[in-house]
Amino acid sequence: MKFSKWFSGIPIWIFVAAACIQACGTTGRSDEKSREAELTGELAEGRDAAQKYCSTCHLAVAPALLDKDTWKNRVLPVMAQYFGIEVWQRNQYFADEKSAMAITDWMKIVAYYDSLAPARLSAPRPPVQEEWAGFTLKTPANDTSRLATTTLAAIDSAGRAIYTSSSEVPALVRWDQEFVKKMKAPFSSPAMHMLFSSGPSHGGAAPVVTVVGEMRAYDVSKGELYRIKASGVFDPVPFVTGLRRPLHTSAADFNRDGKTDYVVSAFGHNQGGLYLFRQMQDGKFENVPVREVAGATQSATGDFNGDGWPDIVALFAHAQEGIWLFTNDKKGGFSEKPLLRFPPVYGSSSFQLADVNRDGQPDIIYTAGDNSDYSRILKPYHGVYIFLNKGNNHFEQSWFYPANGATKAMAADFDGDGDLDIASIAFFADHLRNPGEKFLYFRNESSRAGLKFQPISLPIAGYGRWICMDVNDWDGDGDPDIVLGNYSKGFLNQEEVKADWNVYLPFIVLQNDFKSRSKP
Numbered sequence: 001m002k003f004s005k006w007f008s009g010i011p012i013w014i015f016v017a018a019a020c021i022q023a024c025g026t027t028g029r030s031d032e033k034s035r036e037a038e039l040t041g042e043l044a045e046g047r048d049a050a051q052k053y054c055s056t057c058h059l060a061v062a063p064a065l066l067d068k069d070t071w072k073n074r075v076l077p078v079m080a081q082y083f084g085i086e087v088w089q090r091n092q093y094f095a096d097e098k099s100a101m102a103i104t105d106w107m108k109i110v111a112y113y114d115s116l117a118p119a120r121l122s123a124p125r126p127p128v129q130e131e132w133a134g135f136t137l138k139t140p141a142n143d144t145s146r147l148a149t150t151t152l153a154a155i156d157s158a159g160r161a162i163y164t165s166s167s168e169v170p171a172l173v174r175w176d177q178e179f180v181k182k183m184k185a186p187f188s189s190p191a192m193h194m195l196f197s198s199g200p201s202h203g204g205a206a207p208v209v210t211v212v213g214e215m216r217a218y219d220v221s222k223g224e225l226y227r228i229k230a231s232g233v234f235d236p237v238p239f240v241t242g243l244r245r246p247l248h249t250s251a252a253d254f255n256r257d258g259k260t261d262y263v264v265s266a267f268g269h270n271q272g273g274l275y276l277f278r279q280m281q282d283g284k285f286e287n288v289p290v291r292e293v294a295g296a297t298q299s300a301t302g303d304f305n306g307d308g309w310p311d312i313v314a315l316f317a318h319a320q321e322g323i324w325l326f327t328n329d330k331k332g333g334f335s336e337k338p339l340l341r342f343p344p345v346y347g348s349s350s351f352q353l354a355d356v357n358r359d360g361q362p363d364i365i366y367t368a369g370d371n372s373d374y375s376r377i378l379k380p381y382h383g384v385y386i387f388l389n390k391g392n393n394h395f396e397q398s399w400f401y402p403a404n405g406a407t408k409a410m411a412a413d414f415d416g417d418g419d420l421d422i423a424s425i426a427f428f429a430d431h432l433r434n435p436g437e438k439f440l441y442f443r444n445e446s447s448r449a450g451l452k453f454q455p456i457s458l459p460i461a462g463y464g465r466w467i468c469m470d471v472n473d474w475d476g477d478g479d480p481d482i483v484l485g486n487y488s489k490g491f492l493n494q495e496e497v498k499a500d501w502n503v504y505l506p507f508i509v510l511q512n513d514f515k516s517r518s519k520p
Contacts, residue, residue, distance in 0.1 A: 035116075036062065046112025049105045053083065058319045058344045063116035065345050066375050071113040074374045080106065123378045124402050125434055128457045133441050134415060134514035135458060135482070140179035142504045148464065151215075153485030153507045154194040155472035156207070162474065162483055163209075164506055165191035172209055172226075172234065177475070185234040189213050189222065193248045208262065210249045211238075217269045219244055225262065225277075240277055240285055244268035252301040252310035254278065254328060261285075263312055265296035272296055274314050274326075290326055290334055294318050300353050304362070304393075313339070315366075317348040323364065325393060339395055340364065340387060345379065347371055350408040356420055356451065361389040369406035371428035376493040384409045384424050384442070386451060399451040403437045404430045410471045412480040415514050419444040422453065423482055425466040431497040435461040439484065458510070463502050464488060475511055482510040 039047055051060040066075065077087045084099040085106055093110070095103035152165040152172075161182070162175045170190045174183035193210040206227045213222030223243030227235045240262070248265040255261070259279040266272045273292035277285040295318025304311045305327055312326040312334065322341040326334035342348055347370030353362040364387040371379070383402040387395035405428020411420040422442040429438045436457035443454045464486030474481040488503035 042108055043112050043115055045105075046108035046110075049101070050109050050112060053101055053105075053109075054079075058321070059341060061343045061345055063113045064118060065343060065379075065381070066117060067120050067377065068114060068117040070375045070377055071117045072110075076110055076113060078374055121377065122380055123404065123430065124380055125430075126402065126455065128436060128440070128455045130436070130457050130459065132458055133443065133456045134512065135441075135510040136513045137460060137463070138179075138509040138511050139463065139505060140175065140507065142502070143506070144504050147503050148486040148488040148506045150468060150485035150487055150506050151190040151192055151212075152194060153468050153483045154196075154470045155474045155481065155483050156194075156196060157472040157474070157476075158196070160474070160476055162507065162509070163191075163194055164485065166506065167215060167487075170211075183234060185226075185236065187211050187226075190215065192246070195249050195251060197251075206235075208249050208251070210246050210264070212245055212247065213243060214245055219269045219271045223266060225249060225264070240264070243275075244272045247296075248298045250299045250301045250312075254310050255332065256309065263290070263299045263301060263314075265299050265314065267296055267318070268294040270294055272318075274299065274312070274316075276312075278332075288332070290314075291316075291324065291336060293320065295321070297348070298350060300351075302353070302362075313351075313353060315348060315351045317370065319344060321346060321348045323351055323366070337393060339393060340366070342368065345375055346381060347373075347379075349406060352409065352411055354411040354420055356386055356411065357388060357446070358419065359389075361391065363387060363389050364395055365409050365411055365422065367403075367406040367409045367424065369403065369426055369428055371405050371493060372491060378404045378430055382406055382426075382428075384422065384440075399453070401440075401442065401453070401455060403440060404428060404434065407467060408469050410469060410482075412471050414441070414480055414512055415443060416479060417444075419446060423469065423471060425469050425484060427465065427467045427487070427491075428493060430494070431465075431492070432494050435500075438466055460484075460508065460510075461501065463508050464505055465499075465501055474509060477512075477515065479512045479515055481512045484508050484510070 054060050073090050077090045080087050083101050086094040146168050149167040154163045164173050167190045170187040172185040172191050176182050189212050191209050192212045195208040209226040211224045214220045221242040221244050223246040224238035225240040226238050229235050244266045245268050246264050246266045250263045251260050261279050262277045264275045272294040274290040274296040276288040276290050295316040297315045297317040299312050299314040301310050309328040309330055311328050315323050321344055323339045325337045325339050346368040349370050350367045352365045356363045366385045369382040382404050383406050386399040388398040390396055403426050405426040407425050407427040409422050409424040411422045414421045421444045424440045426437050438461055441456045445452045445454055465488055466484040467487035468485035470483050471480050485507050486505055
C-alpha cells in the first residue's frame with residue numbers, strides 16, 4: 001500500500017508542516033504562471049511572501065489548485081499555526097514576537113489566496129466504457145463477523161496463492177486457489193507490502209513482509225520485516241526492527257557481494273526516510289540512511305545508468321513530494337537527483353517504472369490522489385499520469401487521465417497483444433457521482449502517433465472500496481491477474497455517501513480470461 005498519509009488519517013498515509021503541505025506549489029500551467037507574473041501591489045507581495053515562507057517546506061502552491069472556501073476555512077487557518085500565528089474563529093489572525101512572520105506579511109498571503117482562488121474546482125468525468133474486458137470475478141466467502149479492513153493483498157505466483165493482512169485483525173493470511181485459509185501468522189500491527197524473490201537482483205531470497213508497526217501518524221519505531229522461509233513456513237522472528245511506519249521494501253545486491261540487501265520506505269510522520277539495510281557476512285543487517293526525510297512511500301531498484309551497479313528510484317509523498325533517483329556511487333553510498341516534483345496538494349500515491357512506448361527506456365506511471373489531509377475536496381489533477389523517458393533522466397508528462405483519489409496504477413500486458421495496459425484503483429473516488437472510478441482498466445490502443453488508452457469500468461463497485469492492488473499470475477495460465485483489497489470503513493470525504501458496497505468481503509480477484517475467451 002502506498003498510501004501512507006492514509007494512515008495518518010489515511011490514505012495509508014498529518015505531517016510535519018501539514019498545513020504548509022496543502023498551501024504552497026506550482027501548477028506547471030503556462031496561463032496560470034503568466035497571470036502570477038502580472039500581479040502587482042499587495043497581491044504580488046502576497047505571492048512573494050508565500051513563495052518565501054512556504055517554499056522552505058515544499059514547492060509553492062498556486063491559488064488555482066484549491067477552491068476559495070478550502071483555502072480560507074481549512075488550509076490557511078492550519079498553516080498559520082505553523083508560523084506561530086494565533087487563529088480565532090478560523091479566519092481572525094494574531095501574531096506576536098514569537099511568530100515566524102509579521103502579521104502584515106501573513107495577511108498579504110491570505111489576500112493572495114482569497115483573491116485568486118476559484119469559487120470551485122471543475123471535476124471532469126470523461127466517458128468510460130463499461131464491460132468485463134476479459135476478466136472474471138472470483139471472491140472468497142463473506143465473513144460477516146468483522147468489517148473488511150484489508151491493508152495488503154498480494155499474489156504469490158509461484159505458490160498459486162494470495163496473501164492478505166488487515167487492520168481489524170493484524171495477521172498474515174495465506175489463501176489457496178479455493179480461497180481456503182492455509183496459514184494465519186499473527187502480527188502486532190498490519191502488514192503493508194510483500195516482496196517475492198524474482199530474478200538475480202533478489203538473490204533467490206525468501207519472500208519479505210513489511211509490517212507497519214503503527215498505522216496512526218506517530219513517530220514510533222515499531223515497524224519490522226519478516227521472512228517466509230523456503231519451505232513456505234512463516235518465520236516469527238523479524239530480521240529488521242525499529243522502523244518508523246514502513247510501507248514498502250525492495251531488494252538488490254548493492255555492493256555486489258552476493259548477498260541480498262533491502263531498501264525500506266519508512267513513511268514515518270515527522271521523521272522517516274529511505275533506508276538501505278545492507279546484509280553483512282554474519283547475516284545481520286547494517287542500516288544505511290539513503291534520504292532521511294518523512295514520506296518515503298515506495299522504491300524500485302535497477303541499473304538505471306548502465307554501469308552494472310544497482311540504483312534506486314523512490315517516491316516521497318510528504319511535503320517535498322516527488323520521485324528521486326539515487327545512483328550507486330560504488331563506495332557504499334548514493335548520489336541523489338530529483339526526477340519529478342509535485343505540489344503537495346497532488347497527494348502522490350504510487351509509481352511504477354515501465355517501458356510504455358516500447359523504446360527500450362523505462363518510463364514512469366504515477367498516481368496522484370491521497371486526499372486525507374486538510375483539502376478533502378475532489379481535485380481535477382488527481383488521476384493517472386505517464387511521464388515518458390526522454391533520455392538523461394529527463395521525463396515529460398505525455399498522458400493523463402483524471403480519476404478522483406487515485407491510489408495505485410499497475411501496468412501489464414493484460415490482453416496479450418504485446419503492449420502495456422494499465423489497471424488503477426482510487427480509494428478517495430467520487431463515490432457519489434462516479435463510483436466506477438474505484439477501479440479502472442485502461443486498454444492500450446496506442447500507435448506511433450502517441451499514447452491512447454480506452455478507459456473501461458468493470459462492474460465491481462458494489463463489491464468493495466479498493467485500497468490495495470497487486471498484479472501477477474494467480475491461476476497459473478501465464479497471464480496477469482488482479483487482486484484488489486477492500487478497506488470498507490471510514491475515511492469518507494463526501495458526507496452524503498453511505499457505504500453501498502460490500503463491507504465484509506476482504507478482497508476480490510479479477511481472473512484474466514482473455515486467452516480462453518479469444519479462442520475460436
